[in-house]
Amino acid sequence: MEDIAADLVNALFFAATLAARTEYAPAEVRAQVFIWVAALKITSGSAGTALAGSLTGFDVRLPLLLGAAGISAAALAATLEKRAAESLAGSR
Numbered sequence: 001m002e003d004i005a006a007d008l009v010n011a012l013f014f015a016a017t018l019a020a021r022t023e024y025a026p027a028e029v030r031a032q033v034f035i036w037v038a039a040l041k042i043t044s045g046s047a048g049t050a051l052a053g054s055l056t057g058f059d060v061r062l063p064l065l066l067g068a069a070g071i072s073a074a075a076l077a078a079t080l081e082k083r084a085a086e087s088l089a090g091s092r
Contacts, residue, residue, distance in 0.1 A: 017041070 017037055025033035055063045 021030070021033055021037055052063055055066070
């Protein structure tokens with residue numbers, strides 16, 4: 001069951017990154033942006049695996065709390081960025 005949930009989340013993430021790359025990358029560098037994002041995804045996955053492995057000697061809740069904190073920080077940053085962009089668009 002965990003595999004299905006992980007695959008679903010990964011599929012949604014992959015679809016979102018494809019849509020963002022297609023929409024925001026300039027046409028003349030779009031292929032390069034696709035390669036860089038793919039490389040970043042692989043690197044992030046490897047770094048996450050290494051970090052998770054290094055945290056296995058601690059309490060099981062520590063990696064979960066760190067993951068939740070990271071996700072919360074990313075969601076907060078995205079929300080603040082969106083509000084700032086809307087504020088700038090509204091003041092024009």
